[in-house]
Amino acid sequence: MAENANDPRTRQSGLDTPLSARRRRLPRLSPNPDAFGEATEGFARFMGTPQFLLWMTLFCALWLGWNTWGPESLRFDDAAIGFTALTLMLSLQASYAAPLLLLAQNRQDDRDKVALREDRDRAERNLADTEYLTREIAGLRLALQDVSTRDFVRSEMRSLSDDIVEQLRESLREEIRNEIRNDLLEARSADRDRKTTKKGSAKKTGKKKRGTRPADAEDTSTTTLALLAAEEAAEAAAERPQEGPQA
Structure with missing residues (x-):
């Protein structure tokens, strides 16, 4: 038993021992798949x-005609035996045609799979591009909602122009009032100086005119008239810049 266990032929016959590669008696044919497929x-x-x-119909017709009406010495497929050679040839052609058609169909299926995969990838890219464009268009629509319209801009500019005109009017009124007030103050100071000089000279001479108004009453009436004139001038000057923007 021990000798049989150590025998290499016995070890190779076991199911747990892999068989060695057999030598091929015939050379292995490995044609180019692409060339053979084409x-x-x-x-x-x-x-x-x-x-x-x-061409197949013409070939069969010539075959049958030659072996039927041709010289008997030159006939190679007798009609008496039912054209056996032609039958075998057509059977051989059919037996090879079926695998060739299947091989061509398999190659066409492989090309269809590749084309289908490319079409699927292209469709996915187109879908992604479409979704991106849709999001961009939606973003543009939302952004356009915040854009000012022409009427809104016009109304805002009109309100701003009215505010500017009102401010200019007030500033012009204040400037005119200040100028008139300064002029009146200067005139009053000049009148007082002149009257003071006249009073001093009248006291020296001891003469006094009758029927004249007191100096304070005269100054008060003059100031009132000047203020009224200043108000009218300020109103007229304030109306001028308002007419300019409206025109």
Whole structure:
């Protein structure tokens, strides 16, 4: 038993021992898949054309005609045995045509799968681009809602122009009033100086005119008239810049 266990032939016959690679008696054929596939596709395409049917019909007609009406010494497929050679040839052609057609169909299926995958990827990219454009358009619509319209800008400019005109009017009134007030104060001071000089000279001479108004009453009336004139001048000057923007 021990000798049988150590025998290499016995060890190789066990199920738990892998077999060694066998030597091939015939060389392994490995044609180029692309070249062979292109050849089979070309043959399959030619078999599906009207030219193949016409040539096949012409070949069979010549075969049958020669072996039927040709010289007996030159006939190679006798009609008495039912054209056995032609039958075998057509069977051989059919037996090879079916695998060639299947091979061409498999290659076409592979190309269809690749084309389908590319179409799916292209459709996904188009969908992503469409979604991106949709989001961008939605963002633009939201942004356009905050944009000022022409009527709104016009109304705002009109209100601003009215405010500016009112401010200019007030500033012009104040400037005119200040100028008139300064002029009146200067005139009053000049009148007082002149009257003071006259009073001093009248006291020296001892003469006094009758029927004249007192100095304070005269100054009060003059100041009142000047203020009224200043108000009218300020109103007229304030109306001028208002007419300019409206025009």
